[in-house]
Amino acid sequence: EQLVDGPQALGALAALLDRLPALTVLCTSRTVLRLRGEQLLSLAPLSLPDPAAGDDLPALRCSDAVRLFRDRAREVLPDFEVTADNAAAVAQLCRLLDGLPLALELAAARIRLLAPEQMVGRMTRRLQLLSGGARDLPERQRSMRAALDWSAQLLDPAEARLFAQLSVFAGGWTVEAAEAVCDTGDEELLDVLARLVDKSLVVAPGSGRLSMLQTIRDYAAESLGAGLEAGPVRDRHAAYYAALAEELGPRTRTSPDATTRSRLDGEAANFAAALEHAQATGDGVLLARLVLGLLDHWFFSGRLGQADRWVQAAQGCRLPRQVEARLLLSVGSCAFVQGDLARATPAFAGALQAARDLGDDLLLARSLAANSGAARFGGRPEQALEQLDEALAVARTGGLDALLIQLENERGEILDALGHGEQARPLFEAYRAHALAEGDRCNLAWADANLALQATESGQEQLARRLTGTAVRAADDGGAAPVQADVRTVAGLVELCLGDPEPALALLLEALDLTRSAGQLLTAADIVSLIGAALLDLGDHAAAARLLAAGRAWRTARGLAVVTRAARQLIDRAEAEIATRLLPTELTVETELGCAVPYGQVRGLGLPERPAVDLHTADREPAG
Numbered sequence: 001e002q003l004v005d006g007p008q009a010l011g012a013l014a015a016l017l018d019r020l021p022a023l024t025v026l027c028t029s030r031t032v033l034r035l036r037g038e039q040l041l042s043l044a045p046l047s048l049p050d051p052a053a054g055d056d057l058p059a060l061r062c063s064d065a066v067r068l069f070r071d072r073a074r075e076v077l078p079d080f081e082v083t084a085d086n087a088a089a090v091a092q093l094c095r096l097l098d099g100l101p102l103a104l105e106l107a108a109a110r111i112r113l114l115a116p117e118q119m120v121g122r123m124t125r126r127l128q129l130l131s132g133g134a135r136d137l138p139e140r141q142r143s144m145r146a147a148l149d150w151s152a153q154l155l156d157p158a159e160a161r162l163f164a165q166l167s168v169f170a171g172g173w174t175v176e177a178a179e180a181v182c183d184t185g186d187e188e189l190l191d192v193l194a195r196l197v198d199k200s201l202v203v204a205p206g207s208g209r210l211s212m213l214q215t216i217r218d219y220a221a222e223s224l225g226a227g228l229e230a231g232p233v234r235d236r237h238a239a240y241y242a243a244l245a246e247e248l249g250p251r252t253r254t255s256p257d258a259t260t261r262s263r264l265d266g267e268a269a270n271f272a273a274a275l276e277h278a279q280a281t282g283d284g285v286l287l288a289r290l291v292l293g294l295l296d297h298w299f300f301s302g303r304l305g306q307a308d309r310w311v312q313a314a315q316g317c318r319l320p321r322q323v324e325a326r327l328l329l330s331v332g333s334c335a336f337v338q339g340d341l342a343r344a345t346p347a348f349a350g351a352l353q354a355a356r357d358l359g360d361d362l363l364l365a366r367s368l369a370a371n372s373g374a375a376r377f378g379g380r381p382e383q384a385l386e387q388l389d390e391a392l393a394v395a396r397t398g399g400l401d402a403l404l405i406q407l408e409n410e411r412g413e414i415l416d417a418l419g420h421g422e423q424a425r426p427l428f429e430a431y432r433a434h435a436l437a438e439g440d441r442c443n444l445a446w447a448d449a450n451l452a453l454q455a456t457e458s459g460q461e462q463l464a465r466r467l468t469g470t471a472v473r474a475a476d477d478g479g480a481a482p483v484q485a486d487v488r489t490v491a492g493l494v495e496l497c498l499g500d501p502e503p504a505l506a507l508l509l510e511a512l513d514l515t516r517s518a519g520q521l522l523t524a525a526d527i528v529s530l531i532g533a534a535l536l537d538l539g540d541h542a543a544a545a546r547l548l549a550a551g552r553a554w555r556t557a558r559g560l561a562v563v564t565r566a567a568r569q570l571i572d573r574a575e576a577e578i579a580t581r582l583l584p585t586e587l588t589v590e591t592e593l594g595c596a597v598p599y600g601q602v603r604g605l606g607l608p609e610r611p612a613v614d615l616h617t618a619d620r621e622p623a624g
Contacts (some may be wrong), residue, residue, distance in 0.1 A: 004031050025145035030151060032198040042200075045099030045213070049091040059144070060087050065094035065104060071110035075593045080111055089116035092536070097130075098213040106130040127218055139172045148219045151201060158187045159195055164227060166202065167220035168237045171269030172211035180240045181233060181466065235281075238274035242286055245271060245293030252480075253296040261479060263329075264297045275310055284317025288327060295330055298335070298479035304519035308334045314383065325354035327366055335376060337482070337520040339599070345374050361398030365391045369407055376414060379561030385414045385537055405434045405441075413450060417565050421454055429456070442483045445475035449490040453566055456497045468494050489527055493567055496530065501537035502611050508534060509610045514600070521600040525554035526562055526571075528605065533574035541581040542590050543606055548575050549594030550605055557599055 004010065014035055017023055027033060032040060046064035053059035056187055060066055061082055065506075069090060073080040082090050093116050097103040107119055112120070122129050131143035140150040155163060165182040166173070173181075175190065186191045191209070196202040201220075203211045212220065224230045244267065251260045271294060278287035291307075291314045298307035311330045319327070332347030348370045355364040368391035376384035388411050395404040412427030432447035434440075452467035468491035475487040488511035495504035508531045515524050528549030536544035552575070555561065561570040579587060596603040 004029070004033060010035065022506065030200040031154075034198070034255060034443075037281060046094075046101060046104070048095050048099050051091075052090075052097075055084060055087050057082065057084065057087055060091055063094065065093075065097075065099040066090055068101060069094060069104045072105045073111040076109060076547045077111045079340050081250070086116050089120050092120050093123075096120065096126070096214065098215060099447040100144075100213065100215060102141065102147055103130050103215055106132065106144060107495070110428060116448045126215055127222070128217070128513045142217055144217065151199060152219075152223075154199070155196075159199075160182050160223070161185070162189070162192045163196055163201055163220050163275065164223035164477060165233050165610055166196075166212065167217050167224050168233050168273070169211075170273040170384075172209050173270070173482075174209055177240060177270075183229075183233075185315060187347045191251070211559065213479045225229050234277050237270070238277045238283075238286055238290070241267065241270050241274040242278075242289040242293060243610070245290050245297075247293075249293040249295065252300050258479065261297070261301065264294075265301070266290070275313075279313055284314065284319050285323065287317060287485055288319055288323045290312045292323075292326055292330065295333075296416055299333070299520075302518035302520075302543045304334065304337065304483045321361060322358055325351050325358065325360075325363055328354065329363070329370060332370055332374075336370070336377075337552075338558060339522045341374055341559050345371075345378070361394055362400055365394040365400055365403055365407070367400065368394065369410065372410070372414075376417075376563055377560055379559075380420055381414055381563075385411070385418070388414060405431060408452070409443075409446065411477065413563075414455070416450070417563055419565065421457065425451075425454055440478075441474045443472045445478060445483055445487045448474065449487045452494050453490060453564070456494050457566065461498055466496050479520040480513050482520045485518065486523065489530070490564075492527075492534070493564070493570065496523065496534055496537070496570055497566055499537075501534040503610070505534040505538065509607065512607075516602065522560075523560070524600050525560060526564075526567055527551075528539035528554065529571045529574070530567060531607070532578075533570055535575050536578055536581070540608070541578065542586065543583055543608065544574070545578050545587055545590035546594040547605060547607075548578055549591040550597050550609065551594075553597075554599045557617075 005402060010033065010192035011363050013025065013033075015036070017025070017037065032038070040196060041058065046068060049063040050063050054411070061070070066082060070080065072080050077120065094105060094398030096106065097107060103126075107130060110119065110129065113128075119129060125144050125358050127143075131145065134142070140146045152160065152163070160311075162182055162184050164291055166178065166179065169177065174192070177585045178193060179189050182189060193202065197204045197210070201212070201216060203213065221451075224233065245264075247265055251257070252264070271290065278290060291310045295307055295311070298304065306563040307330075307551075311327060315324075315327050315564050328347050332344040332351060335343035335347065352371055353361070354368040355367045368387050370389035372391065373385040375381075375387060388407060392404065392411065394400075395407055408427045409431040412424035412431070415427070428447055428450045432444065432451065435443035435447055448467045448471035450546065452464045452471060455461075455464035455467060468487075471487045472484075472491055475484045478484075488507045492504040492507035492511060495507065496500070508527055512527045512531070515521060528547050532544045532551060535541075535547065548571070551571070562571060583589070593604070593606075
């Protein structure tokens, strides 16, 4: 790399290769030579411990990075060993150092002063930690900073500038992102970027996504921070990812697909950096753009805690009234899906009032629908229907066709809960037809689940099971944990209504796991009660009493009602029957145990193991 820009050296090498066809030159360098016939073999960092290995010591010790760290640590501390006590820290340290041999050797040299877990805690200052190499080594090998200085001094001005700017990206970037964020002056960015790849400062595995090893990124970030352009580069980075969030985020609700979710997940670190920058600079509008753009993705991928945190952070900024109203609606939504009606209801009411004041049809329709949902789960279905009808009227007037079909389905659910199934069915069928036309697997899952409940009530057992089977598969294809949970809850309810408690129990236990993993506990009380009903039918009366009591206590604590008519009837029947199955003292003990479990917590419920049954309900024969 010291000679690559010298025409004499490369010219002499090229001449030799031309004159001696059988000559092979093995050249070790950080820089690609770019001569004809050159074949590049990139040496990757050392193999890292597999995160799936956990604390499996033999598996951890097989990692090349762990073995090098242990061997070099023994040179200064002969009795050092990777043990059960320090294995997790050693593995994390190796990952944080990207398996770079020099970095591992320099870290290991500190083992007399710092335990591995202490080194992990100092990774925010890794360049200061990674120094103190052997005196008989060249200067560039005595510290990571010196090694990187050796490479950096070979960069031309455009390369050095882009190298510093690229440090703003977290978790990698695309060429398009680099072109939007970075500035290479008169030089073509793609050419400068290619030179950084050739000089081993940027990793380009051929996937279309580039990155820097974290230690190199830290060094580049110091260069960016030392210049005057750090602020503008970070501003452009945050603005780019706000636009990307606004483009991709809403698709996770309207037409979720694996590609969109993968792109959003792949940029999670960049979104986090953009959010932190917007918050740190007090740019409330930019922060709100990011939050509102990502909200559906967070909701449907089970990141509710993240959504709650950033919605509240954005709410604390000075914002235009319309943005404030959208955030208020989001605050209510975060609380609502957690079953917190006390927090959700005033937020929804505030968003509704703001929407009326602003005359924003979309915001008004969504706010009315949200208030309808709060009324419905609060046990006021007539009020819920009235508010939803107004939302439908606004959506029709405003030409909000995509929202209209969703609201019609919700209207069908309320009508069905009120005993008007014949009016609800065409709404569910229209929703299903729309989902099929749009290729929307999540909406198809909801439609089939609603139709399955109707088929159950009309005695169409085979149709009900076929519909729950297609609903579960569609939900799994859609990939959204809350939808998977809701559909499995309905499938379990159908199995209970059809007199088959064992598959019902398996489906409901899985639904509870999914609900809790997504942090969306709105229906957790109903699921727990239905698990109790399944256990009652299976003959485990004590557990049934405990779970029925827990579900009832949770609903009482949060002011929640059972919104599905079939579930309400089944739970009422189970609660009446359990009183005849246990002695009064046993019933009292189990009821007290169930009531003592905090809302949404499963520890203390004494949940059974999930039965090993076939959950492909569409393929099973009818019971009996």
